[in-house]
Amino acid sequence: MPHPSDLPTAAATDDRPVGSDSRSPLLRSEDWWSVWVGLFLVVLSVLLWALGGSIAAIAPQIAKWSSFPALGAQLGGHAVTIVALYVVLGALFTLVAQFLRIRTAHFVAGFTALFLGAVVITIVATWSWASAYNLEAPLVALVVGLLVGNLAPAPAWLDSALRTELYVKVGIVLLGATLPFTLIVKAGPVAFVQATVIALATFLVIYVVGTRLLGLDQRFAATLGAGGSICGVSASIAVGSSVKAKKEQVSVTISLVVVWAVAAIFLLTAIAKALGLHPGVAGAWIGSSEFADAAGITAASAFGEQGLAAFTLVKVVGRDIFIGIWSLILAVIAITYWDRRDAAAAGAPRPRVDVAQIWHRFPKFVLGFFVGSIVLTVLILAVGTAGSAAVTTDVINPIKDIRTWVFTLTFLSIGLTTRFRDLTSVGWRPLAAFSAGAVVNILLGFGLSAGVLAGFWSSL
Template identity: 30%
Template sequence: MPANSAASDSAYPTPGTPPSHWWQNEDWLAVLAALPVLIAVGSGWSPKLPAWGWSGMADVSKAFTPDNFAVSAVLLAVFLGISGLALAASLGKKIGSFLIGAVVVFILGWFSQWIAAHAGIKAWGLEYVVFALGLGLIWSHLLPVPEWLREAIRTEFFIKVGIVLLGATILLPEMMKAGFPGLIQAALVIPVVWYVCYFIARKLKVDDEFGVMLSTAVSICGVSAAIAACGAIQGDRKKLSYVTSIVLLCAVPMMVAMPWAIKSMGLSEAVGGAWIGGTLDTSGSVAAATEQVGKNATKVGVIVKLSQNVLIGVAAFILSIWWTMRGGKDGAHQGKKPSVGLIWERFPKFVIGFVIASVVFSYFVPPAVAEAAAKPLKGLREVWFAAAFVCIGLETRIGDLFKLGGGRPALAFLGGQAFNILWTLLLAIWLFSGK
């Protein structure tokens, strides 16, 4: 079967080469696509979300009911309508192929969320993104990827729409009120752990593009941070797939070991929650692990994780400036001062949408409305994120993943995570003892 990556890459501008018009720039298009969703939800629209929960063969068909299909059809219409309108000008006559392919991508994403909703899988904290990636990989290895489906492989666009929607759920006043120690911890963890992981990656001769994504994932919040870093440096999506996989695989043993370690060391629930929230790299795994410790641990852990999420936009902004000034992936222009125009040209515009969404929902939307918007925005965001990871699977070959770095990126991640565990424990004891 022919590899699919080359064909799918043709749908995107060459990394580092700016599109000639703003309507070909996926950053701006992602912000444009997220805007009507944010306006609608901010105005009180709360779409009903599918019911996926199940625990065994007895209720395996629970999601496959007429009502659930009707609810899913509404989400499909929103997904197709908004994505299609945003991309219409750049797609031109290919819009029909995109829409047909996007239906397949949506359905695979839907199944990934249904699989992840199994009670046993939820208990392990495995999230839908790993199954979305897996279903995409299964399709790409067992079935053909025709041209009409390749037109729907818009990984970066889907990812960026999801990140802009994520911004609206980061309510800054709530973070400042409930999570000030968490913000301090995040501010002290992120730069130190990022540097240590990046240092280890360079010592292991892992390329800088890989090192940036690994370091950002381990120091901030795993999958979402790696996605933002990839967008900020216009990174290789195969490397993003690798980083996502190792983040999710590493979370499983940590979810088992950390609650046991907290109880064995006699740590308080608050310290344990802060430790877990600062080291586990997905929100689902944080919730699953802290529930084994206690209610206060869950509360603190979630606040700490959200405090790290706040800094995604800041990190992406800094990364984009640094990456541009060092000359991009190959460092070809390192030492040369880039112009302001070049920095703006390479700056990830979706970060602007992320920050504005956070500020607007924090200060210009009534608090009750902003809080009520969290659930529908999460459901809608996961539609685009699931689509993105299905697309990564569709354009990735498993053999390519195993060849990436010869195992050195995994060692760099594990080294960074080991340091993260120790450093975050010290900070959690300092900031949350007696809470």
């Protein structure tokens, strides 16, 4: 999910790609780079294991602590591993920054500050006092980021490292490497059907309320509907471009997605815990009802591996893959009806439909998610039952630890780039239309996840 901080601003123009670019999309897209970085870490972990080592050497795991002497002992024991992780992730993400034409000095300084923040947050979250109040690292990172980001906006050098989209997609690729492909095959169709029902219902509610009741422009309503039903900001940008919505309409949609997504983190987590939902059910509900991958993972992380697995199946497998398809469908509708009307009025030729939009808009990190899952599944099948325990200990568990650190970077970035004042600038009609869809989304998602399909998600 691209975050508003990834969009060009006057203050950060020098840190963003500008102008025409002749480089291959494989090298200039954060979407593709999330695949390369994620799969590099997966392949590295397999190679190190095959050579008798383990990627655990760069995967620090700070255990729960209750006294400062105990914390000091842990930090002393993990100091080398923490530094190694900083060097590896810093090198990889700085390489990405080079290709994205972000100032290297700015990015390195910003990433260093962000990583140090992640270390502090991990320490706080593993404190026994914080554990007693269920203050998990994602929630701590989000709250700290929101407080700091809204009280003191990030300087340009830090802003250049707040790459929410990049971090979350790398984390999702790593998440794929911890899920057996057999599970994806088994649960994928159910996740797809559930996501399809909810996405269609949410889109239609936002579009109909927006156009029929509130008088919004059709292109604007379509952009709002896509942002609230498919994949948040990514869908807003893709569909907004496809239907030729105005730039300010896309910006309003992005603001609504971000604010609602952050609110839903606290809302869905609190309700799921209050009702005592099974982790799999809670994860599926979050996957159905959250608007953004990063925000959804923040909420799903509170429900452990089962919650993350269910969330990923519904959100990534069920909803994210719709971006390209919906972009094409809505582009056809816009060209066939809305553009024909506008072209006729202006005496201009009617534009053609570009089927290639399906591939251009398709979220490439989903491919990395599947490849990561296949690689680990093949490895486990190759070593058999006798070697599967070693693969879990030396490969899968360290990947989970690295994934947790990457997600902490994500959550902190979300908080630091979210502005509460954005909600006041969108107007009441777009807010009302989007909120109507969000309410239907949450209620329908709960009904399917905790009612109709509760048995399936509980047995995941």
